[in-house]
Amino acid sequence: MRALLLRPAARERFGLGPFFRVEPLGLEYLAAALHRVGHSAEIRDLRLGSGLGRQRPGLVGISCIHTLDVPETRALARRVKARWPGTFVMVGGHAAAADPEAFSGPEVDAVGLGAGERSVPRLVSALARGESLSGLSGFRLRGRDLVRAPTADDDGLDPSLLPARELVAGHRKHYRCVHRSPIWALETGRGCPFRCSFCAVGRADSYRPRDIDAVCRDFAQVGADVFVIDDLFFYPRDRSRELALELRKRGVKKRWILVQTRADTVARSADVLEAWRPLAERFDLFFGFEAATDRALSALQKDATIADSEEAVRLCRSLEFGVTGNFVVDPDWGESDFEDLWALLDRLRLDRVGFTVLTPLPGTEYYAQQRARLAERDFSRFDMHHVLWEPRLGRRRFYELMVSSWKKNVLSSGNASRRWLKWFRGIGVREALALAGVLYRTQRLMDVDAYLDDTFPLELPAVLTE
Structure with a gap:
């Protein structure tokens, strides 16, 4: 399955924005984890461009690291659903895991509650096979009262994994x-x-x-x-x-x-x-x-x-x-x-x-x-x-x-x-x-x-x- 991983645009009016723009390293690790089990992944850093691409993905993953990013992340999820109805949209990152209720709208199908390097490949594989997601831990699924907290394995890192830095090579100078x-x-x-x-x-x-x-x-x-x-x-x-x-x-x-x-x-x-x-x-x-x-x-x-x-x-x-x-x-x-x-x-x-x-x-x-x-x-x-x-x-x-x-x-x-x-x-x-x-x-x-x-x-x- 093809996954499209998105870093939302930044909208801050004060603070560190003028000082720092760091590559989306978490998405690079996630892409590498997906590659390892046979899926393809593309990263788009929307701080540096607005396009989503033409090819319809099987899953769109949106990174929400900071609470400040929540409104932009929700708007981006709505944009994805309008562009590709039926595409599975997942949100992950610190801010999403800390407040999954912020993403309870119909535009988000799942919120990741753990690190993702192990749980997200399982999710994508289940989607590719058309399997039920009810047995997956580490996610809050839309429309379900039960939230399966991440296990120690879900929340762990893949310790030997190296990030897929080649996916952002075109943005390196920025x-x-x-x-x-x-x-x-x-x-x-x-x-x-x-x-x-x-x-x-x-x-x-x-x-x-x-x-x-x-x-x-x-x-x-x-x-x-x-x-x-x-x-x-x-x-x-x-x-x-x-x-x-x-x-x-x-x-x-x-x-x-x-x-x-x-x-x-x-x-x-x-x-x-x-x-x-x-x-x-x-x-x-x-x-x-x-x-x-x-x-x-x-x-x-x-x-x-x-x-x-x-x-x-x-x-x-x-x-x-x-x-x-x-x-x-x-x-x-x-x-x-x-x-x-x-x-x-x-x-x-x-x-x-x-x-x-x-x-x-x-x-x-x-x-x-x-x-x-x-x-x-x-x-x-x-x-x-x-x-x-x-x-x-x-x-x-x-x-x-x-x-x-x-x-x-x-x-x-x-x-x-x-x-x-x-x-x-x-x-x-x-x-x-x-x-x-x-x-x-x-x-x-x-x-x-x-x-x-x-x-x-x-x-x-x-x-x-x-």
């Missing part, structure tokens, strides 16, 4: 990270064992590693600039060190590597960082620092401390890693909370900083806590830059302080700090031109009225009073 292009996405493991209240990824048993030999072969095959998309890199410590040493043994070295990790993981892993550092000329770490006080970290169930953040940054500096950090800004903050944030930033002196509004994403504990406060479930506003209820300080003052936070960090075009100049000197003319365009677009992040005009006149629930 995949970028700030001024770097092309970049290559790579995965060494999936999931996170932590349970932060605002994150839908983590759960105690969710970490699934890929085979070390397969990861090494993938690293060797991809280009010079690599973004490792693991939710938590350097974890577990022993395996991460083993992987680094094996890559060094095979002579793998890149121009640039970016990974995502936690401060407490890094603070306790000096030997692991030392093993990884020789693998790239420039090696950047992206931290979800999230909060500026231990009290705030505890409220987010982060299981980390400010001392961890400070030690992680110190260790990174000593080993010449680049450090980028993100912090979540709570609509319930007062003025002193912003002052705590700025004080921590002054101490950490990060290379780059980002800020997002603390947002109740479906599937998280924070969503369960705050659902009664939501004015609506318009997922186009769940971009981590809109507020979804009236801030404690009022909407204008909240965004004034949010904008002040942006203006104090390295992404501001008016920031003439030595850190910014050092970073800019390290790139070429072509990259500088691309970066200038990105910086121009991000000025909305530093304009209070841009936030207010885009967010309101939505009627928001009033701030809760104690």
Whole structure:
């Protein structure tokens, strides 16, 4: 059977859109899994073109990774059904698995609840043979009350599988990270064992590693600039060190590597960082620092401390890693909370900083806590830059302080700090031109009225009073 796998267009008005466009790696793994059992697959990245193609597929799979993508994913499913009535449409990805009820309309036949690399080939094979789907686990099927949760096998990865990167080769030059292009996405493991209240990824048993030999072969095959998309890199410590040493043994070295990790993981892993550092000329770490006080970290169930953040940054500096950090800004903050944030930033002196509004994403504990406060479930506003209820300080003052936070960090075009100049000197003319365009677009992040005009006149629930 032929499967058409789609990455929906992006519609975000603020945030990371100007900075990152990463290849649809999950769809590449899914295509490889389908190829392995004799099915054909095509990937269309609709961020880079709108066509669905002419040939009618037997199954259309749509990736919905972020809650923000839900409206576009539903619209795309309706478009597919209008184009090819009777074609089986499946939606998968983090956001779909976290909130399958969001796809209860007639345009979606199934919602994937697990990783998909094992369960989706079974689904496609059953469709090709005309078999009943009632016995399949790992899906929510349209029109059925019974949702068969994924088994451990359904939710597992195929550890030796390599992604079908050839299916997006024509778009490679369009995949970028700030001024770097092309970049290559790579995965060494999936999931996170932590349970932060605002994150839908983590759960105690969710970490699934890929085979070390397969990861090494993938690293060797991809280009010079690599973004490792693991939710938590350097974890577990022993395996991460083993992987680094094996890559060094095979002579793998890149121009640039970016990974995502936690401060407490890094603070306790000096030997692991030392093993990884020789693998790239420039090696950047992206931290979800999230909060500026231990009290705030505890409220987010982060299981980390400010001392961890400070030690992680110190260790990174000593080993010449680049450090980028993100912090979540709570609509319930007062003025002193912003002052705590700025004080921590002054101490950490990060290379780059980002800020997002603390947002109740479906599937998280924070969503369960705050659902009664939501004015609506318009997922186009769940971009981590809109507020979804009236801030404690009022909407204008909240965004004034949010904008002040942006203006104090390295992404501001008016920031003439030595850190910014050092970073800019390290790139070429072509990259500088691309970066200038990105910086121009991000000025909305530093304009209070841009936030207010885009967010309101939505009627928001009033701030809760104690």
